[in-house]
Amino acid sequence: MANPTAAFLVIGDEILSGRTHDKNIGFLAERLTEAAIDLKEVRVVDDDHNNIVRAVRELSKTWNHLFTSGGIGPTHDDITADAVAAAFGVSIDIRDDARALLETHTKRSGIELNDARLRMARIPDRAALIDNPVSIAPGFTISNVHVMAGVPAIFQAMVGSVLPGLVGGAPIHSRTLRIDLPEGEIAEPLGKVAQLHSKVSIGSYPFILKGKFGANVVFRCSDQVAMNLAFSDLSQIFPKAFEP
Amino acid sequence: MANPTAAFLVIGDEILSGRTHDKNIGFLAERLTEAAIDLKEVRVVDDDHNNIVRAVRELSKTWNHLFTSGGIGPTHDDITADAVAAAFGVSIDIRDDARALLETHTKRSGIELNDARLRMARIPDRAALIDNPVSIAPGFTISNVHVMAGVPAIFQAMVGSVLPGLVGGAPIHSRTLRIDLPEGEIAEPLGKVAQLHSKVSIGSYPFILKGKFGANVVFRCSDQVAMNLAFSDLSQIFPKAFEP
Numbered sequence A, B: 001m002a003n004p005t006a007a008f009l010v011i012g013d014e015i016l017s018g019r020t021h022d023k024n025i026g027f028l029a030e031r032l033t034e035a036a037i038d039l040k041e042v043r044v045v046d047d048d049h050n051n052i053v054r055a056v057r058e059l060s061k062t063w064n065h066l067f068t069s070g071g072i073g074p075t076h077d078d079i080t081a082d083a084v085a086a087a088f089g090v091s092i093d094i095r096d097d098a099r100a101l102l103e104t105h106t107k108r109s110g111i112e113l114n115d116a117r118l119r120m121a122r123i124p125d126r127a128a129l130i131d132n133p134v135s136i137a138p139g140f141t142i143s144n145v146h147v148m149a150g151v152p153a154i155f156q157a158m159v160g161s162v163l164p165g166l167v168g169g170a171p172i173h174s175r176t177l178r179i180d181l182p183e184g185e186i187a188e189p190l191g192k193v194a195q196l197h198s199k200v201s202i203g204s205y206p207f208i209l210k211g212k213f214g215a216n217v218v219f220r221c222s223d224q225v226a227m228n229l230a231f232s233d234l235s236q237i238f239p240k241a242f243e244p
Helices: A024-034 A049-062 A080-088 A096-109 A115-119 A152-165 A183-196 A224-237 B024-034 B049-062 B080-088 B096-109 B115-119 B152-165 B183-196 B224-237
Strands: A005-011 A038-045 A065-069 A092-094 A122-124 A128-130 A139-142 A145-148 A173-179 A201-209 A212-221 B005-011 B038-045 B065-069 B092-094 B122-124 B128-130 B139-142 B145-148 B173-179 B201-209 B212-221
Touching (some): A005 A049, A024 A065, A049 A065, A065 A152, A080 A092, A080 A145, A096 A128, A128 A145, A128 A152, A145 A152, A183 A212, A183 A224, A183 B115, A212 A224, B005 B024, B005 B049, B038 B049, B049 B065, B065 B152, B080 B145, B096 B115, B096 B128, B122 B139, B128 B152, B139 B152, B145 B152, B173 B224, B183 B224, B212 B224
Parallel strands (some): A005 A065, A065 A145, B005 B065, B065 B145
Antiparallel strands (some): A092 A122, A128 A139, A139 A145, A173 A212, B092 B122, B128 B139, B139 B145, B173 B212, B201 B212
């Protein structure tokens, strides 16, 4: 059976302007791979209501899960929750369960629960809250969409809250063979090995290290024996290659 | 007049599996901002012919420019050039100008121009070559699509070859005000400043530093005077804020 699929929607002008370099794509990609959920597409869009609505609709229809990051804070440019509600045609308002979380937290911390902070209790109808152990203001899951904060520490904590509840597929086994030769020297034998072991997904990822070309060849397969056979076939062609 | 717009399509299983953390999005975002071209969308897709074709069609129709990275090397999983040709319905084969570049380079370096390396001379009809000063095998531009390598050193060199030929818009001026307070304390006055200076794009980007919350508020506008007025209005409300 094929693994469940997922997409990740990063929301924020700051990524597109280059001001902030994204740290969440790589993190989520690694966690999903561990959970045997195949990340199939990532999109980054700006803080524009219509663009967010369109992307949420498309991606949540196409893939089993959609994760989003960014735009759920207290400021005027935090418009993700409203856009997700619009994408599903449900209403959104300050919800008692989210407000209660913020009330407890602000009381304990001696800070004011002002109108701006209350914005973070705006949750679409029918959505389930996502626990935020870092700064309390929750994310939420509606249908197959998991809406999370963009600040990496909070995003990571929310991913930790969501992932254990999702069902993954068969774990994927992988091994990497590093070959310190230009890809042009590797490509032909590699192509033959890939053809012979068509069940194994084999990718070649070139690099430049100290001015020399090389490639990491990654073998991935849910069948570990099949993966090892392909790995060993290529290893024998390149005796100087090694597992990094 | 509005700035020209752009999208960036990152092609590669290795980004989606988390094996490689992307370094090109942040780089291209910064260069485009400098060139006054607005990056409006980023997508990451896997090494799948149909997914690449669909993304190239959609993004090249929607935005003024499309940049792509990845999948133009010599190995069996390098399928970008063929997918881009298919997206435009043009034929693709080994082209004499690209082959000549590779021939000169391999002869000079004493390496063999084998079939795998010749794959890198497959260029769609009508495309113009993009110079690759790092490893010679060229990228190409067809219509409004600029197809480049994924290895960061080569990607960066190719961006350097392409950008000077594109026409940008009015340069955007920007200033950042760092406020060492939680966004919940900033949001209300910030909202009022944003409403008052609606011409200026104002974004709030929260962070956690040594366990304390803060936010960088970024003011962006092609009109420098308008930007400075908005900046100064917010500065007066938060006298401890500073330009980082």
